[in-house]
Amino acid sequence: xxxxxxxxxxxxxxxxxxxxxxxxxxxxxxxxxxxxxxxxxxxxxxxxxxxxxxxxxxxxxxxxxxxxxxxxxxxxxxxxxxxxxxxxxxxxxxxxxxxxxxxxxxxxxxxxxxxxxxxxxxxxxxxxxxxxxxxxxxxxxxxxxxxxxxxxxxxxxxxxxxxxxxxxxxxxxxxxxxxxxxxxxxxxxxxxxxxxxxxxxxxxxxxxxxxxxxxxxxxxxxxxxxxxxxxxxxxxx
Numbered sequence: 066x067x068x069x070x071x072x073x074x075x076x077x078x079x080x081x082x083x084x085x086x087x088x089x090x091x092x093x094x095x096x097x098x099x100x101x102x103x104x105x106x107x108x109x110x111x112x113x114x115x116x117x118x119x120x121x122x123x124x125x126x127x128x129x130x131x132x133x134x135x136x137x138x139x140x141x142x143x144x145x146x147x148x149x150x151x152x153x154x155x156x157x158x159x160x161x162x163x164x165x166x167x168x169x170x171x172x173x174x175x176x177x178x179x180x181x182x183x184x185x186x187x188x189x190x191x192x193x194x195x196x197x198x199x200x201x202x203x204x205x206x207x208x209x210x211x212x213x214x215x216x217x218x219x220x221x222x223x224x225x226x227x228x229x230x231x232x233x234x235x236x237x238x239x240x241x242x243x244x245x246x247x248x249x250x251x252x253x254x255x256x257x258x259x260x261x262x263x264x265x266x267x268x269x270x271x272x273x274x275x276x277x278x279x280x281x282x283x284x285x286x287x288x289x290x291x292x293x294x295x296x297x298x299x300x301x302x
Contacts, residue, residue, distance in 0.1 A: 069110050069160035070095055077155055080219045084138040084185070085150050086125060089161060091133055099133055101164030102171065103192040107135065110160040113148050120145040123189035124164060125220070127196045133164075136219055138185045172197050176204040183211045184219070191220055198231045207236040214244035 072095075076088040091099050106123040122135035139150040153159075170178075170193040178197055180190045187210060197206045212218045218239065228237045 067108060067162045069108075069162055070098070071158055071160050074153060074155050074157045074159060077153060080136060081138075081217055081221075083150060084136060084219050085153075086134055086136045087149065087153065088126075088132060088134045089159070096131075098163045101128055101133075102169045103128060103196040104168040104170050104189045105164040105166040106189070107133065107164055108162040109135075109145070109149075110162075111145065111148065113144055116144075118145045118148075123166075123168075123192070125188045125191045127192055127199065129196070129199060133161075136185065136188045138219065170196065172201050172204065174201050174203045176201065177207075178204065179207045179209070181209045184217075187219055191223070194224075194227065194235065198227065198235060202234075205234045205236070207238070209238045209240065211240040211242065213242050215239075215241065 072092070073090045074087060075090040078086045078088075080086050101124060104123070106121050108119055108121045110117060110119045112118070122137060124133060125136050126132040126134040137146055137149040140146045168189060176197075178193070180193065182190050190208065194206050194208060197204050208224070210218070210224070215221060218224075224237055227235055
């Protein structure tokens with residue numbers, strides 16, 4: 066049975082019109098419990114309208130930062146996500162579990178990583194991107210990221226800043242399904258993965274095949290065939 070720890074909300078940042086990132090205040094005595102590897106998630110628990118509700122969200126901060134931050138996107142009829150994006154406030158108490166999950170990235174030198182994300186599936190991959198760029202100066206990361214539009218793109222500004230800061234090692238490609246953006250692709254991410262020069266998607270039950278060292282798909286096959294992902298790839302809802 067999962068152990069929940071009561072913590073407080075330290076910061077809430079509006080990432081898009083319907084998505085926020087939430088930073089938790091982890092007490093010093095719990096720091097060791099909340100060490101994690103890029104790609105892991107935590108489960109949040111909150112009483113909402115008299116009912117105890119739990120949801121799992123991937124961590125978007127890096128292990129080196131010492132922060133525990135997740136992104137939450139409002140989902141239609143999603144009790145927890147609607148509450149988190151509308152009613153949750155700095156200073157509120159909330160219960161969370163220690164990090165867990167097997168969608169992990171243990172970085173190595175001289176590696177070429179490629180990630181494919183759709184919608185909120187960017188959350189664990191952002192942690193991986195930042196970890197690789199910070200720890201492995203001889204490794205590169207390519208990210209192909211699909212959304213409806215620029216306005217719907219979670220972490221849009223942060224990703225663009227990383228692209229500028231690490232232009233030699235971080236390649237970023239957006240795909241928008243409902244908006245034409247100069248120098249970016251238009252369509253669903255599933256339509257373009259196979260066109261990307263360093264990767265090819267094999268349909269059906271066959272695995273991803275990429276011409277790189279490590280491939281990191283951040284959504285299920287069904288999610289990649291949608292206009293955007295509504296659930297996290299690494300964390301069960």
